Amino acid sequence: MFLLSQKHLMAILFNLETSTTLCSVAVSKDGMIVFNKQSEDGPSHATLFGQYVEEAMSFVRAQNLKIDAVAVSCGPGSYTGLRIGVSTAKGLCYALNVPLIAVGTLQLMACTLLFDDAVDEDALLCPMIDARRMEVYAAVYDRSLQPLRAVSADIIDQSSYSEFLGNQKIYFFGNGAEKCKATITHPNAFFIANVHPLALNMVALAEKSFRESAFVDLAYFEPFYLKDFVATVAKNKVLGSV
DSSP, rough: OOOOOOOOOSSSEEEEEEEOOOEEEEETTTTTTEEEEESSSSOOIIIIIIHHHHHHHHHHHTTTOOOOOEEEEEESHHHHHHHHHHHHHHHHHHHOOEEEEEOHHHHHHHTTTTTTOOOTTTEEEEEEEEEEETEEEEEEEOOOOOOEEEEEEEETTTTTHHHHHHTTTTEEETTGGGGGTOOOOOOOOEEEOOOOOGGGEEEEEEHHHHTTTOOTTTTTOOOOOOOOOOOOHHHHHHHHHH
């Protein structure tokens, strides 16, 4: 069990994010980003993510920094991406003998908009991750990041989120929001483009968990997949086997 002294309220954290097609690695010291690498060129976890982790570790050694904990975005999101991120995070924790912090991906996305002046102060936040077809992984948060509706897999139709939209504005964002614009047409629905889960934006949530010693069990922790993985076979593979 990892215990913190009252003096050690800030930390040096190794932050990992792989829940969508993007991947990113950031090192934070006392709440400030001191190293950051990210890719927005599509799925690159198998190639760039390992390289970013190695570069971050080289930076940590060169700066003589001692990592206090590893934080990882834990889902929901891409099954393969989450597995890569969490397994890497666990490996780092074992190697460095430090605790693991799990950051919910949708809460992470909502956190990025808290200080956006374009977002009304009394509006609600609805991050969305694409789950194929008209389904998204989504949750609804207020501006203090309290969940007003828990994370779920939603099939979007014209009545989606009507219990909230009838009372106040909701901002929809994330890689699942774009396909919902034509369906969610309520005048209180607003859409924000280019909001992604990134390691550099994990720091506030990871720092909070660190101060509260809110660590997860390193041996048994699993990503929050939300739905079971379903393997598919490419059409050309099927045709080729006939």
